[in-house]
Amino acid sequence: MSSELRQDLVSGDWIIVSTNRKDRPRQFAKIFKKRKVSAKSGCPFEDPQKNGNPEPIFVYPKGAGKNDWKIQILGNKYPALSRPVNTCAPVFKNGPYTTTEALGYQDLAITRDHHKNFSDLPLIEATQVLKGFQERYNMILKDSCISYISIFQNWGPTAGASVYHPHYQSIAIPVVPLHIKISINGSDRFYKEHKKCVYCVMIEHEIKNKRRIIYENEEAVVFTPFFSESPFEVRVLPKKHFSYFEDTPEKALKGTAAALQYALKKVTKNLNDPDYNFFIHTAPIKNKEKHTHYHWHIEIRPKFFNIAGFELGTNLEINEVDPDKAAKILRK
Ligand SMILES: [Zn+2]
Ligand SMILES: [Zn+2]
Numbered sequence: 034m035s036s037e038l039r040q041d042l043v044s045g046d047w048i049i050v051s052t053n054r055k056d057r058p059r060q061f062a063k064i065f066k067k068r069k070v071s072a073k074s075g076c077p078f079e080d081p082q083k084n085g086n087p088e089p090i091f092v093y094p095k096g097a098g099k100n101d102w103k104i105q106i107l108g109n110k111y112p113a114l115s116r117p118v119n120t121c122a123p124v125f126k127n128g129p130y131t132t133t134e135a136l137g138y139q140d141l142a143i144t145r146d147h148h149k150n151f152s153d154l155p156l157i158e159a160t161q162v163l164k165g166f167q168e169r170y171n172m173i174l175k176d177s178c179i180s181y182i183s184i185f186q187n188w189g190p191t192a193g194a195s196v197y198h199p200h201y202q203s204i205a206i207p208v209v210p211l212h213i214k215i216s217i218n219g220s221d222r223f224y225k226e227h228k229k230c231v232y233c234v235m236i237e238h239e240i241k242n243k244r245r246i247i248y249e250n251e252e253a254v255v256f257t258p259f260f261s262e263s264p265f266e267v268r269v270l271p272k273k274h275f276s277y278f279e280d281t282p283e284k285a286l287k288g289t290a291a292a293l294q295y296a297l298k299k300v301t302k303n304l305n306d307p308d309y310n311f312f313i314h315t316a317p318i319k320n321k322e323k324h325t326h327y328h329w330h331i332e333i334r335p336k337f338f339n340i341a342g343f344e345l346g347t348n349l350e351i352n353e354v355d356p357d358k359a360a361k362i363l364r365k
């Protein structure tokens with residue numbers, strides 16, 4: 034195949050899949066050097082509260098104490114946003130500029146074991162990480178000023194993690210980011226035109242086509258998107274049509290956690306343990322009835338390099354790894 038411009042079915046944006054350098058996929062898979070594992074002694078998350086972190090909002094197992102917790106959900110020690118006090122911040126004009134106070138919630142989930150990243154956790158705990166954020170999400174959305182909640186993991190220093198100990202984050206903000214709006218609008222447009230969810234259509238196509246499938250179970254499916262922006266991008270989707278992460282039933286959440294674990298295991302093994310980010314895309318909190326066309330999902334992005342000039346100048350990504358090849362390497 035020669036290089037190809039491909040359109041993102043949801044956002045409508047374009048990407049370039051460049052396949053001129055045949056050896057690129059394998060080179061990418063070898064980019065990473067051995068990970069530096071920080072020592073357990075001196076780790077601020079071994080005893081989070083002793084190290085100045087706030088008291089947990091809740092823990093798993095429920096009711097566990099200082100010595101037997103497995104997962105803590107707690108506020109971030111260094112939040113970029115201040116906590117709302119049940120009131121929305123007013124919008125100001127500063128010359129031609131618009132500002133408002135950065136109110137929001139910034140939380141963490143810390144898992145107990147220093148050496149167990151998401152894919153190493155027992156499935157019950159991996160599910161509880163997602164469930165913990167679901168529970169926290171449902172607490173935060175009672176704050177009527179919050180519009181969007183982003184849930185993600187930064188794994189490794191180049192992916193933005195400042196602490197080695199595995200942890201997961203959520204940031205709740207009073208605005209819907211433009212990037213999310215574009216996807217929501219794209220999903221809405223597709224639904225109006227085809228009377229079908231764009232993600233359900235992709236899932237059906239990918240399962241039938243098989244080339245980019247990495248894994249599936251009863252509840253979830255993992256594949257490399259046809260229009261992957263970056264090398265070895267991976268998507269994890271619940272098979273059933275759920276618009277809202279926070280309303281997903283436990284069975285589907287567990288199947289999705291298992292799929293995410295499988296995907297991350299393959300990324301770690303076949304790409305030589307890269308730094309990565311994974312994040313959840315879900316429908317915004319407000320006007321719920323308007324977003325039933327959306328289908329929440331998880332995206333995994335191995336962190337290969339910083340964004341270059343052309344990408345910065347155009348937002349158009351050049352991906353040097355054909356998603357078909359990426360899936361083939363990741364399946365091993
Ligand atoms: Zn630790
Ligand atoms: Zn759907």
Ligand SMILES: [Zn+2]
Pocket residue numbers: 314330332
């Ligand atoms: Zn997405």
